[in-house]
């Protein structure tokens with residue numbers, strides 16, 4: 193199994209020991225400073241074509257809860273914006289905090305949100321396999337969506353209602369017919385920059401597209417994520433899955449761009 197986590201001994205500050213790229217030049221997440229983002233006239237709108245029948249399963253991988261998609265063709269893709277061609281949807285997952293604490297990975301002017309949703313896509317035009325794309329500088333495109341605490345989200349219950357079935361690491365269940373379009377905010381204005389995976393192997397292969405407008409979910413719905421465990425059913429140590437986020441990393445020589 194993986195020898196990394198979010199604890200004191202195996203958490204983000206220790207990842208560089210097994211994954212030296214953790215101290216690389218294009219690591220994610222970052223603190224987004226809106227006033228420093230550069231408007232780029234070459235940046236068009238993003239287009240999301242999410243065909244409902246490509247979702248397959250929902251699983252607990254010991255780090256997050258992940259919904260996997262059938263990425264054998266271009267039914268569900270993101271395109272436009274900073275992307276030169278369509279990128280196929282492979283999975284989405286979440287990062288969140290503890291009760292009442294911040295839990296997003298990207299922050300905005302130093303402020304975090306309660307949680308952050310990542311829709312992971314890969315460049316199937318240039319690369320033949322996901323693994324090849326995941327190690328290429330333009331291989332992945334991750335759409336980041338902030339979750340803000342407030343009223344119940346109308347559709348999130350379709351996910352939170354099944355979390356009890358994937359409570360333990362290594363558990364998975366059917367999750368067909370889910371369209372992630374229902375998790376998008378009304379406005380697709382975004383920031384974009386070149387970054388990395390926010391978990392090991394921390395590959396510097398991600399074109400990040402972070403939406404400015406958060407979606408609103410209730411504390412009750414957020415609390416459902418915390419019934420998940422980092423640990424497997426057989427492990428005696430009950431480790432509640434929470435605070436599974438990496439803190440912001442140095443921007444270094446990168447330019448943050450925006451499409452308002």
Ligand SMILES: COc1ccc(N2C[C@H](O)c3cc(S(N)(=O)=O)sc3S2(=O)=O)cc1
Pocket residue numbers: 283310312323326334388389390391392393395
């Ligand atoms: C072989 O190389 C691999 C490349 C990637 C992965 N993945 C697992 C990672 O946890 C991970 C983290 C992502 S995040 N938080 O959106 O930046 S996306 C993602 S993943 O599903 O692509 C596994 C093997």
Ligand SMILES: [Zn+2]
Pocket residue numbers: 285286287310390
């Ligand atoms: Zn993520």
